[in-house]
Amino acid sequence: MSPSTNQDLILDLKSVNVKFKVEDDTLHILRDVSLSVPRGSFLCVVGESGCGKSVTAQAIVQLLPDNGEVSSGEILFSQGNQVLELNKLEKFGKQMRNIRGAKIGMIFQDTLSSLNPAHKVGRQVAESLLQHLPISKDEARTRVVELFRKLGIPDPERRYEAYPHEFSGGMRQRVMIAIATICEPDLVIADEPTTALDVTIQAQIMALLKDLQKSAGRTFILITHNMALVSEVADHVAVMYLGRVVEYGTVDQVLRDPRHPYTKALMASVPNLDADKNVELQTVDGQTPSPAEVTVGCEFAGRCPYVIAACKEKTIEMTQVNPGHDVRCIRLDQNGKLPVLAGGA
Amino acid sequence: MIISAVFAVQISGADPDYIDPINGRLGPSLDHLMGTDQLGRDMLSRVLSGGKQSIYIGVLASFLANLIGTVLGATAGYLGGKIDSVVMRVSELVMTFPQLILVLIFVSLLGQGINNVIIVFALTGWMTTFRLVRGEFFSLREEAFVEADRAFGFSKPRIIFRHILPNTMSPIVVAFTINIAIFIIAEAGLSFLGLGVPVTTPTWGNLLTAAQNPVVVDEYWWLWVFPAMSIAIFVLGVNFVGDGLRDVLDPRHKSLIAKSKWKVALVGRLGRKK
Amino acid sequence: MLRVNNTPTPLYKVGQIKKHFPVLGGVLRRTKGCVKALDGVDLEVFRGETIAVIGESGCGKTTLGRMLALLDKPTGGDLSFDFGQGLQDVTSLRGVDQMRFRKKVQMIFQDPYTSFNPRQRVGAAMDEVLRVHGVKDEAERTARILEACEMVNIRPEYLQRYPHEFSGGQRQRLAIARCLATKPELIIADEIVSALDVSIQAQIVNLLLKIQKETGLSFIFVTHDVAVARYVGHRVAVMYLGNVVEILPADSLPEAAEHPYTIALLSAVPSMNPTAKEQRVVLQGEVPSPIDMPSGCAFSTRCPSVMDICRTDRPVLKISNISKGDHQVACHLNKGAK
Numbered sequence: 001m002s003p004s005t006n007q008d009l010i011l012d013l014k015s016v017n018v019k020f021k022v023e024d025d026t027l028h029i030l031r032d033v034s035l036s037v038p039r040g041s042f043l044c045v046v047g048e049s050g051c052g053k054s055v056t057a058q059a060i061v062q063l064l065p066d067n068g069e070v071s072s073g074e075i076l077f078s079q080g081n082q083v084l085e086l087n088k089l090e091k092f093g094k095q096m097r098n099i100r101g102a103k104i105g106m107i108f109q110d111t112l113s114s115l116n117p118a119h120k121v122g123r124q125v126a127e128s129l130l131q132h133l134p135i136s137k138d139e140a141r142t143r144v145v146e147l148f149r150k151l152g153i154p155d156p157e158r159r160y161e162a163y164p165h166e167f168s169g170g171m172r173q174r175v176m177i178a179i180a181t182i183c184e185p186d187l188v189i190a191d192e193p194t195t196a197l198d199v200t201i202q203a204q205i206m207a208l209l210k211d212l213q214k215s216a217g218r219t220f221i222l223i224t225h226n227m228a229l230v231s232e233v234a235d236h237v238a239v240m241y242l243g244r245v246v247e248y249g250t251v252d253q254v255l256r257d258p259r260h261p262y263t264k265a266l267m268a269s270v271p272n273l274d275a276d277k278n279v280e281l282q283t284v285d286g287q288t289p290s291p292a293e294v295t296v297g298c299e300f301a302g303r304c305p306y307v308i309a310a311c312k313e314k315t316i317e318m319t320q321v322n323p324g325h326d327v328r329c330i331r332l333d334q335n336g337k338l339p340v341l342a343g344g345a
Numbered sequence: 346m347i348i349s350a351v352f353a354v355q356i357s358g359a360d361p362d363y364i365d366p367i368n369g370r371l372g373p374s375l376d377h378l379m380g381t382d383q384l385g386r387d388m389l390s391r392v393l394s395g396g397k398q399s400i401y402i403g404v405l406a407s408f409l410a411n412l413i414g415t416v417l418g419a420t421a422g423y424l425g426g427k428i429d430s431v432v433m434r435v436s437e438l439v440m441t442f443p444q445l446i447l448v449l450i451f452v453s454l455l456g457q458g459i460n461n462v463i464i465v466f467a468l469t470g471w472m473t474t475f476r477l478v479r480g481e482f483f484s485l486r487e488e489a490f491v492e493a494d495r496a497f498g499f500s501k502p503r504i505i506f507r508h509i510l511p512n513t514m515s516p517i518v519v520a521f522t523i524n525i526a527i528f529i530i531a532e533a534g535l536s537f538l539g540l541g542v543p544v545t546t547p548t549w550g551n552l553l554t555a556a557q558n559p560v561v562v563d564e565y566w567w568l569w570v571f572p573a574m575s576i577a578i579f580v581l582g583v584n585f586v587g588d589g590l591r592d593v594l595d596p597r598h599k600s601l602i603a604k605s606k607w608k609v610a611l612v613g614r615l616g617r618k619k
Numbered sequence: 620m621l622r623v624n625n626t627p628t629p630l631y632k633v634g635q636i637k638k639h640f641p642v643l644g645g646v647l648r649r650t651k652g653c654v655k656a657l658d659g660v661d662l663e664v665f666r667g668e669t670i671a672v673i674g675e676s677g678c679g680k681t682t683l684g685r686m687l688a689l690l691d692k693p694t695g696g697d698l699s700f701d702f703g704q705g706l707q708d709v710t711s712l713r714g715v716d717q718m719r720f721r722k723k724v725q726m727i728f729q730d731p732y733t734s735f736n737p738r739q740r741v742g743a744a745m746d747e748v749l750r751v752h753g754v755k756d757e758a759e760r761t762a763r764i765l766e767a768c769e770m771v772n773i774r775p776e777y778l779q780r781y782p783h784e785f786s787g788g789q790r791q792r793l794a795i796a797r798c799l800a801t802k803p804e805l806i807i808a809d810e811i812v813s814a815l816d817v818s819i820q821a822q823i824v825n826l827l828l829k830i831q832k833e834t835g836l837s838f839i840f841v842t843h844d845v846a847v848a849r850y851v852g853h854r855v856a857v858m859y860l861g862n863v864v865e866i867l868p869a870d871s872l873p874e875a876a877e878h879p880y881t882i883a884l885l886s887a888v889p890s891m892n893p894t895a896k897e898q899r900v901v902l903q904g905e906v907p908s909p910i911d912m913p914s915g916c917a918f919s920t921r922c923p924s925v926m927d928i929c930r931t932d933r934p935v936l937k938i939s940n941i942s943k944g945d946h947q948v949a950c951h952l953n954k955g956a957k
Contacts (some may be wrong), residue, residue, distance in 0.1 A: 048816040048818060048904060049809075049816050104701035114764055117654045144880040162829035168906075169676075177639070185672060198675035198676055198843065198847065199675065199843065199884065199888055199889075200675060200884060200902050201889040202674075202884060202887070202889070203887040203889070203901060204901060206889070207901065225816070225817055226889065227817075228890055229889040229892045231889070231890070232889050232890070255891065263715055265818060266817065266818060269818045269820070270817055270821070270846070271819055271824075271846045271847055271849070271871070272846050272851035272888075272890060272891055273845065273846050273849060273873050273885065273888060273890060274873075275846065275850055277850060277869075277870065279851070280825055280828075281825055282821065283818060283819075283821040283822045283825060284818045287786050287788060287816070287819060288816070322822075483646040485868075488733050489729075489734040490733060490734050490735050490736045490737075492690060492728065492734075493726070493734050493794075493797075494736075495690060495729060496688050496689075496690055496725065496726045497721060497723065497725075497751060497752070497801075498717065498718045498721035498722075498746050498751060498752070500751075501752055507747075508736050511736075511738045512736070512737060512738055513737075517860045537871070556738050576751070
């Protein structure tokens with residue numbers, strides 16, 4: 001899927017399916033997800049709750065909960081000149097553990113529960129370093145303090161000895177970023193890192209992440225539901241709904257020229273600062289169904305204003321509307337545009 | 346289920362007090378399914394009527410103790426502050442006395458007898474429920490729907506009893522069933538020592554006093570084995586009922602048919618005894 | 620649009636409201652200091668208008684909302700409400716009088732998952748509220764509930780269900796219906812859409828606007844989302860560390876913002892507009908602790924335009940010299956008179 005094939009891909013998801021066992025049922029959580037992430041780029045995976053964006057991140061680093069598994073597909077990670085199939089590696093085996101933290105860093109949303117409240121923060125960051133590199137404790141400490149300074153944590157020497165609860169939310173997130181990047185991983189996955197933060201702090205953190213990407217050529221995957229944020233930092237965008245990627249393209253393509261009905265609705269439901277107050281916010285009727293409710297056809301069919309009978313019959317494939325811009329919808333005409341609805345769209 | 350079994354227990358034909366010395370100390374036979382005791386009284390009917398008494402004591406004592414504990418816990422838990430401190434200190438005071446000593450003191454003050462035993466148990470056993478309910482109230486007090494109730498101007502009693510309390514029913518019910526078991530065993534212990542219900546009214550506990558004599562334990566095993574087994578089976582049954590009730594009471598839970606089957610099977614044994 | 624109708628007296632007037640929480644510490648639990656959650660807030664809400672109160676965490680907007688709903692008592696200042704015969708103090712109301720207030724001023728909370736009693740069917744919950752408020756006739760209660768449900772688009776047969784059978788968005792709609800049934804004049808909405816998905820947020824926002832158009836209710840809409848505040852409100856009040864630093868008509872945002880904090884806040888909002896990012900004001904440092912408040916202006920420690928006077932004198936809300944009219948700023952840069 002998408003970016004031109006002679007690009008250097010650091011991560012390549014090919015038709016990944018993830019299923020969860022809940023009581024007696026099996027829920028199909030990720031449906032045929034394919035994503036090709038070029039090295040050094042910034043990908044944003046967008047969607048609302050229940051779309052599977054967090055599960056995608058978990059699947060990549062093999063941190064799915066016990067009742068979940070990658071039922072089919074490949075997760076290819078390019079490390080040096082090797083390509084590893086991550087989902088085939090043993091979950092807690094040596095190889096996977098080396099990758100987690102050192103080659104793929106993760107930043108989570110809830111810093112209070114992701115950091116051990118009983119340990120000093122400096123130690124938690126250093127731990128990550130010491131696990132993966134053969135250096136001394138002193139050397140580790142020096143590197144951590146240096147990283148704290150670089151990430152804008154004031155008084156880093158003293159803050160090394162502090163506990164998580166002594167930090168504010170924004171500072172804790174910087175600590176998480178430190179843990180995620182201290183081993184200089186090639187890929188960093190951030191799952192809603194700023195959702196719980198104030199908007200001014202969010203601006204600081206986003207600027208930081210973007211800088212980390214540009215300065216070291218690092219690849220970032222940011223999971224979020226905030227479209228405006230996406231517009232500021234992303235190179236590419238993948239929109240997900242109920243476990244499926246419904247639209248993919250560069251940030252310009254998806255945000256300024258959305259083609260999928262869900263993407264369009266999502267964009268129109270968020271007021272931005274210069275929204276026209278006389279225009280009603282567009283809403284989508286109802287709410288996201290549970291994965292068990294939709295097994296055939298387009299997942300969005302139940303709520304889509306453009307739906308026709310054919311939408312519910314079989315799985316919809318991706319169509320390319322422009323180079324690099326793919327949309328999963330059968331209602332697009334040959335120019336890749338949706339029809340005009342009676343009564344306006 | 347168990348209630349009906351309990352009452353079925355009373356439908357034992359023989360009179361427990363009928364004394365027939367000639368037939369004394371007979372082992373289990375067709376005439377007397379559980380044998381007879383030293384005075385020739387039919388053991389089966391004694392066990393059954395003893396059961397009636399013991400269960401009555403257990404249930405009523407537990408109910409009263411829980412009532413006291415719940416009311417105190419709810420008020421202290423919701424109102425907090427000084428009221429809470431006072432009640433907490435009282436409960437700690439009562440808890441520091443070893444239960445046996447307290448019971449002995451009360452028994453010597455009030456005398457023996459079924460109702461006194463119940464009162465004593467209720468007065469000494471409310472603390473666990475109190476702590477439980479108080480804890481629940483502390484956490485539920487901060488919930489948004491309680492705030493909403495306050496914003497709507499609901500009075501404090503209404504909030505406490507009509508809104509928060511129903512949400513604490515589940516642990517209270519479990520505590521109730523566990524306490525039944527505890528009190529039955531406590532009564533058994535007391536009566537075994539001769540301190541609880543006097544031997545004139547049989548309870549499972551004082552039937553067990555027979556086992557104080559090592560000769561009896563060896564040779565006349567039916568005198569104590571049946572009461573002991575009854576206690577064990579009943580306590581097990583009560584625990585299952587408690588589990589089932591807790592799940593059924595939660596409006597979020599689907600009914601657990603499997604658990605009911607267990608209850609019926611267990612209770613059926615008690616019920617079919619005659 | 621400035622005043623939404625022509626009554627000059629406000630519906631609800633907040634005068635220098637303070638809420639200080641003492642901080643106890645040490646073995647003997649002495650009062651070590653004081654958290655000034657609200658430190659002298661002035662606000663007026665008129666009939667039929669929506670005031671959006673925005674600010675970041677710690678600014679006191681939630682405390683303000685709760686105070687206005689009389690869920691907490693202020694430690695200083697006045698709250699007065701117009702029941703129809705002019706403004707009346709509400710902090711000293713008890714019993715029946717307080718109930719009268721509560722009928723007129725209702726509140727909706729942030730977490731849709733805990734704002735209903737899980738053991739009570741939603742219809743019964745709404746019925747109870749009406750009964751407590753003295754609607755004795757059962758038929759009338761039912762009628763009001765059905766009317767409210769229709770306004771929020773909930774089908775009457777769902778009233779028999781328990782809260783956990785509804786989604787977050789539906790529960791917020793039920794919470795709105797529960798308030799509407801008492802026919803209030805003012806609804807305080809405390810971050811009611813923050814916990815919902817973005818497309819559901821839009822449903823609720825549209826619903827509130829529709830309700831206002833049909834009933835003429837006033838709303839105090841507390842939120843951290845600046846764009847939604849601007850969209851929903853007639854006026855926007857910006858709070859920082861327990862003070863209102865600016866009040867201005869929503870339509871004039873973002874251009875007319877004058878207070879340096881407002882400007883920074885607006886510029887921090889992620890935007891689709893590419894130039895917005897370049898003009899962003901990135902504030903240094905963190906919000907100071909409310910126990911250790913700086914003297915003078917609370918924003919002086921981070922303000923890019925700070926002057927000497929800012930550190931010593933606390934600025935008061937005054938009409939803006941630049942835009943006049945319905946725009947007030949609490950800043951020494953504003954040299955307007957009041």
